[in-house]
Amino acid sequence: MYRDLAQSLRCGLRDAAAGFSFLRLRGLRSLLRALRSAAxxxxSVRLFRQSQALRDLQVVPVLFEHSLRRAQDDAVVTVGQVLGIEPAVKLRNPATDSEVALALRVLEGCCLLCQDCAAASHRYNAVKLFF
Structure with missing residues (x-):
């Protein structure tokens, strides 16, 4: 059971950390399915709580680093950077509204299942008070 949960979290987190919005959406949907099955x-809830102690399975940092991060204005990619003339900048699509809404649902599920996730989201100043 733990192996299945860990595998579904790894696959979802891999896609949720992708550079393109459609891949992040697919990863967030996968994470939401994993949370529903863990609940x-x-x-299963106990196994999810234990998995959040492992750095490579933590959901909250991936959410805030990729889907819920602020857009950077200096992330404009020029033709020279694409062709390799200038130092390359990672191509990255900004988060869409549907992606942010889905990421918030995943964050809510994580916080309801695990107090450590609620504490981690509080460190990102996402949750002021959570019961």
């Missing part, structure tokens, strides 16, 4: 049984 079905007490043993």
């Amino acid at each position: 079905d049984a007490d043993a």
Whole structure:
């Protein structure tokens, strides 16, 4: 059971950290499915809480680094950068409204299942008070 949860979290987190919005949406949907299945049984919730202690399975940092981050105005990519003439900048699509809404649903699910996720989101100043 833990292996299945860890695998679904890894796949979802890999896509949620992608550079393109459609891949991040796919990853967020996968994470939401994993959270729904983890919420079905007490043993699954316990396994999810244990998984959030591992750095490579933590959901909250990926949400704030990729889907819920602020847009940077200096991230304009020029033709020279694409052709390799200038230092390359990572091509990255900004988060869409649907992506942010889905990321907030994933964040809410994480915070409801795990107090450590609520504390981590508080460190990002996302949650002022959460019961």
